[in-house]
Amino acid sequence: MDFPEGYKYTRDHEWVRMEGDTAVVGITAFAQSELGDLVFVDLPHEGKTVTAHGNLCVVESTKAASDVYSPLAGKVEAVNQALADDPGLINRAPYTDGWIAKLSGISESDVAGLMSAQEYKALLGK
């Protein structure tokens, strides 16, 4: 299982990749594997204000719906519309094409407080 360096991770199994001042957010390879094949993503609205550990969106497998929490406080600047037609992008490419949202107005110290790939792997016992 892959946990790219340079990404930040949360205990709730989300990842963050910084693009300038914007935080790109998704779920980890571990999370998608636990959830199984996704068939629906209830995407957040652009402009939605989110809090750290607050609800970002809901992803659904054939079996169940699961909350995805926002790793950071901020505002949803963009969402990955490709997930509306192809939720399986999250399963196939969780760190790239399967991104969920881009957040603006975030605090750098919040980002610094998230886990490194090493720390996240240690959390998973890998």
Next chain:
Amino acid sequence: MKRTPLYEEHIRLGAKMVDFAGWEMPVQYSGVIAEHTAVREAVGLFDVSHMGEIWVTGPEALAALEHLTCNKVAALYDGKAQYSALLNHQGGVVDDIIVYRVNSERYLLCVNASNAEKDFEWMKAHNHTSAKITNESSEWGQIAVQGPRAIELVAPLVRDHDLSSVKSFHFVETEILGSSVIIARTGYTGEDGVEIFVRANNVANVWCLLLEHGASYGVLPCGLGARDSLRLEAALPLHGHELGEEITALESGLGWIVKLDKGDFIGRKALEVQKSAGVPRKLVGFALDDAGIARQGDRVTDTVGNTEVGVVTSGTKTPTVNKAIGMALVASAHCALGANLSVTVRGRSIRAHVVPLPFYKREKRH
């Protein structure tokens, strides 16, 4: 937690295991969508060893079963199976079952895993004949082989019977790898296929043979996830969802297996009354008109959204149909095909309408 004789095989195949009614069972191996698709297009293998096997034997076996079950057991002959149910006195469904007539004094009942112990106790308590009722659930394993290529896969492994000539809801007693098996042309996926009853100590051998031999047919081991999405597309009811002791057999659409004219049986009186009065609610299929997925327990309301008219019993977005669909118990006045409804999904009202069942029906091959 209980484990089937195939537990080690599931681990070896990398299955994700979950707790299902006290059983540690594979929910998926390669992925629900791949497994679901394999069953629709080729063939899939399911460990259903958790299902219960209860025998009813003796000269009064038929009399006992006519009283305990709602379908007409006398219509069976040797080698014929029948979908049926154990009802309570209110006409609610204690369990839905398949009855297999081996001979006039030996009947096998296949019952749901979560209900096996309850069914056994219920049957013993309500048996007023000399028939012997035996719970052999722990002595049997069961493998379901399902999909358009299922018969091709299994037939060459059986020497003394032509499996392709065994009709739907019929079965044969035969051997695989020198082990006695019962092979029934039944299933829970909406596809052609068989269910193989094997003694517990031989299940792993038969499973491995089927996997090995099935490789050239595109076989995949399939978990409970695909089993659920497949049965839902085929609109096959699941006890604990569409069926339950608080829902009568008529309400849940089992009227076709309730034979009110066969003589007395448990639940008959209540169902006669309900039939003449009309059922207050019915099981219907629905499709969501807007984005979202309805799940069991979600409220169904009228389109205005303030009058509750029912409840979702099962719902998902399934691989073959690729739409958010489900089944719901709905007040009879709102059950007409095309009727507009609203489903409350995580606090949000989503428009839906009543559609015909099943959602998926296989093309008959000639």
